[in-house]
Amino acid sequence: MTAPSHVSTPQAAVPLDLEAVRADFPILGRAVRGGNPLIYLDSGATSQKPRQVLDAERDFYTMHNSAAHRGAHLLGEEATDAYEGARQRVAAFIGADPGEVVFTKSATEALNLVAYAMSNAATAGPEAARFAVGPGDEVLVTEMEHHANLVPWQQLCQRTGATLRWFGVTPDGRLDLSRADELITGRTKVVAVTHQSNVTGAVPPVAEIAAMAHARGALVVADGAQSVPHRPVDVGTLGADFLAFSSHKMLGPSGIGVLWGRRELLEAMPPFITGGSMIEVVRMEGSTFLPPPERFEAGVPPAAQAVGLSAACDYLDALGMQNVAAHEEALTAHALDALGAIDGVRILGPLTTEDRGGAVSFTVADVHPHDVGQILDELGIAVRADHHCAWPLHRAFGIQATTRATFYVYNTHDEVEALAEAVRQAQRFFGAA
Amino acid sequence: MEIESMYREIILDHYRNPHNKGLREPFDAEVHHVNPLCGDEVTLRVAVKDAGGEPAVADVSFDALGCSISQASASVMTEAVTGKTVREAMEISAAFLGLMQSRGNAEPDEDLLGDAVAFEGVSKYPARVKCALLGWMAWKDATARALEGQVGDGTGQQVADTREQT
Numbered sequence: 001m002t003a004p005s006h007v008s009t010p011q012a013a014v015p016l017d018l019e020a021v022r023a024d025f026p027i028l029g030r031a032v033r034g035g036n037p038l039i040y041l042d043s044g045a046t047s048q049k050p051r052q053v054l055d056a057e058r059d060f061y062t063m064h065n066s067a068a069h070r071g072a073h074l075l076g077e078e079a080t081d082a083y084e085g086a087r088q089r090v091a092a093f094i095g096a097d098p099g100e101v102v103f104t105k106s107a108t109e110a111l112n113l114v115a116y117a118m119s120n121a122a123t124a125g126p127e128a129a130r131f132a133v134g135p136g137d138e139v140l141v142t143e144m145e146h147h148a149n150l151v152p153w154q155q156l157c158q159r160t161g162a163t164l165r166w167f168g169v170t171p172d173g174r175l176d177l178s179r180a181d182e183l184i185t186g187r188t189k190v191v192a193v194t195h196q197s198n199v200t201g202a203v204p205p206v207a208e209i210a211a212m213a214h215a216r217g218a219l220v221v222a223d224g225a226q227s228v229p230h231r232p233v234d235v236g237t238l239g240a241d242f243l244a245f246s247s248h249k250m251l252g253p254s255g256i257g258v259l260w261g262r263r264e265l266l267e268a269m270p271p272f273i274t275g276g277s278m279i280e281v282v283r284m285e286g287s288t289f290l291p292p293p294e295r296f297e298a299g300v301p302p303a304a305q306a307v308g309l310s311a312a313c314d315y316l317d318a319l320g321m322q323n324v325a326a327h328e329e330a331l332t333a334h335a336l337d338a339l340g341a342i343d344g345v346r347i348l349g350p351l352t353t354e355d356r357g358g359a360v361s362f363t364v365a366d367v368h369p370h371d372v373g374q375i376l377d378e379l380g381i382a383v384r385a386d387h388h389c390a391w392p393l394h395r396a397f398g399i400q401a402t403t404r405a406t407f408y409v410y411n412t413h414d415e416v417e418a419l420a421e422a423v424r425q426a427q428r429f430f431g432a433a
Numbered sequence: 434m435e436i437e438s439m440y441r442e443i444i445l446d447h448y449r450n451p452h453n454k455g456l457r458e459p460f461d462a463e464v465h466h467v468n469p470l471c472g473d474e475v476t477l478r479v480a481v482k483d484a485g486g487e488p489a490v491a492d493v494s495f496d497a498l499g500c501s502i503s504q505a506s507a508s509v510m511t512e513a514v515t516g517k518t519v520r521e522a523m524e525i526s527a528a529f530l531g532l533m534q535s536r537g538n539a540e541p542d543e544d545l546l547g548d549a550v551a552f553e554g555v556s557k558y559p560a561r562v563k564c565a566l567l568g569w570m571a572w573k574d575a576t577a578r579a580l581e582g583q584v585g586d587g588t589g590q591q592v593a594d595t596r597e598q599t
Contacts, residue, residue, distance in 0.1 A: 368500035370564060374439070375436065386470055386471040400474075401471050401472050
């Protein structure tokens with residue numbers, strides 16, 4: 001695969017060449033309802049894929065397809081090299097060691113992997129003791145989590161008798177850390193926190209929370225599904241012990257996600273999903289397991305998806321993650337201004353781009369989000385309109401649902417203007433303006 | 434706009450001025466249904482009566498938080514089923530379900546459905562079909578519960594908090 005030619009250096013905050021970027025995404029050329037051109041503002045749910053990623057996956061299936069880590073043949077070697085090469089590529093993308101990168105099905109599975117490993121720790125011997133939780137122990141989450149970083153921890157508590165506690169949110173949609181000393185205690189075994197809210201865009205101070213948690217001996221799990229695709233993330237300065245993210249939200253294929261974990265933790269952690277590929281010796285009486293990352297990768301590896309994800313890392317690094325972040329920050333500032341200027345529009349979360357990513361969720365007085373979304377759809381604008389898998393956060397704001405626009409490398413300022421105009425049109429249609 | 438095939442004037446009228454909104458007594462069953470996709474919810478009460486040896490729908494009232502389609506559909510439903518025998522009302526409900534699942538390819542029976550035919554356009558937008566069905570499914574559930582209990586005693590003892598599983 002080749003990197004896009006319209007590249008800039010990773011360090012400089014250079015504007016993206018949007019025409020060239022958009023030309024890499026075939027889907028952006030299609031017309032949708034009413035013959036309107038597609039304005040895709042739903043990348044927070046899933047991103048579109050550039051041809052470089054599609055070509056890489058197709059090339060794997062066309063030329064090298066076979067089962068990685070198996071097969072006494074050339075294709076097996078090639079598939080293994082492709083899969084392990086992808087692991088190295090993803091590791092480099094987040095500043096990690098390849099041995100600390102576990103491929104999962106999704107970010108959701110990566111978070112479940114840690115939660116299930118913790119309940120499996122009760123019966124996994126002395127090495128795993130530090131992961132074990134039980135009655136009297138506490139699991140700390142936040143009210144702004146996506147369901148994927150909330151429900152697995154609720155279930156862990158249900159299985160083990162541990163107690164779930166949580167940080168609330170401030171009225172402007174940031175994490176309320178005022179009770180941190182009360183919440184992070186010697187009883188806290190694990191703190192699970194988002195690295196960027198998928199609803200308000202708020203970026204919690206994960207490193208600061210991690211320092212407090214580590215001082216009390218707790219593990220820290222960060223949900224990077226909305227951060228890793230959109231800004232430079234380096235696990236060396238992250239502070240957390242684990243980081244979960246998804247390929248499909250960062251220009252890569254669906255069906256593969258990543259769990260990064262500190263080596264010494266992964267080495268002591270019992271497996272979650274078991275079966276082929278992850279075993280050392282299997283006898284009828286019982287089995288032993290491979291070291292990480294293979295211990296956590298049962299089944300035939302998703303090599304084609306890993307290759308696609310690797311190509312997505314190439315594509316993003318060629319653009320430069322600093323430049324990606326700067327582009328999205330400009331779009332977000334524009335959207336906060338343009339939507340904020342409309343009477344009846346209420347934006348959830350921070351109203352400036354400080355410690356805030358590019359998810360802009362809002363309500364429109366007297367027009368339900370479904371109805372806003374429907375009018376936008378009719379105009380070719382794809383957004384999400386519901387609780388965005390963050391029901392407790394919506395409840396904290398006293399609302400049922402919001403309309404959410406999310407931005408990525410291919411979005412333009414004209415599209416932000418079109419969004420604001422379409423919201424006004426929805427207001428007129430429903431007689432709310 | 435093509436979208437006017439969905440947001441027919443009659444639907445917008447029912448949305449702005451919903452009929453039978455506000456929970457009333459007496460009732461024989463009350464249910465609470467939620468659309469897990471978007472969090473829209475409806476609380477609905479049904480009173481049944483005896484109509485010549487056959488159960489009939491005496492009254493339907495509801496309270497709901499939701500989009501125009503779910504609100505208007507619940508309103509139209511209350512008008513469509515009230516006063517009918519339960520058997521007739523279930524036929525109307527089945528016809529409405531069929532219309533919603535038609536992807537815009539049905540020939541709806543206007544005599545049977547009345548104002549509910551206005552929702553034909555919604556069936557072309559699969560993501561909105563659940564919105565349109567929320568009130569109808571709540572009514573069906575409440576009525577079944579009312580019939581399981583003592584018909585027409587108006588005590589509201591059949592109160593259920595159920596969630597739509599589909």
